[in-house]
Amino acid sequence: MKVTVVRTHRLGQLLPEREWGPPVPGPVQMYWMRHPELNRGPGRLTVVRRGYFGKDEDSPIPELQDPEMLAFMSDRVLSVKGFEEIEGRRYYQTWRIYFED
Numbered sequence: 686m687k688v689t690v691v692r693t694h695r696l697g698q699l700l701p702e703r704e705w706g707p708p709v710p711g712p713v714q715m716y717w718m719r720h721p722e723l724n725r726g727p728g729r730l731t732v733v734r735r736g737y738f739g740k741d742e743d744s745p746i747p748e749l750q751d752p753e754m755l756a757f758m759s760d761r762v763l764s765v766k767g768f769e770e771i772e773g774r775r776y777y778q779t780w781r782i783y784f785e786d
Contacts, residue, residue, distance in 0.1 A: 687785040688712050690732055692746060697776035709745050713782060715752070727751040730765065730780065747771055749780055761785065 688711030693700060714733045719726045730749040734742035747769040755764040763782040768775045 689783045689785075690746065691781045691783070693779040693781060694777060696771070697778075708783065711782075730767070747778075749778055750775075752780075755779065 689708035690711060690713060691705050691708050693705055695704075709732055712733050713730055715728055715730050717726045717728050727750055730752045732744045732746060734744060749765065749767040749769060752765045752767040755766050757763055758781075761784045763784075764779060765782065766777070766779045769778045770776075
């Protein structure tokens with residue numbers, strides 16, 4: 686199954702659909718990791734990249750922290766909200782995750 690992610694905000698501001706930018710190919714993975722400022726372990730969504738010999742590479746977009754599902758818009762689209770941390774600041778973000786056969 687092919688998975689792509691589209692970000693709908695830039696630095697917390699909603700963008701018009703024509704400015705969303707190109708889809709980022711997946712896969713997408715969810716995990717939990719302690720956040721020192723929040724004093725808890727929120728979930729995180731990340732786009733996974735594997736290099737040669739299975740080595741992890743950096744994600745092409747910031748992780749989505751504290752993700753919450755907003756909606757299933759069809760059987761092939763999922764909308765998830767959370768926040769991104771960019772240069773030490775948190776910004777609201779929504780990901781649209783598209784699934785294709």
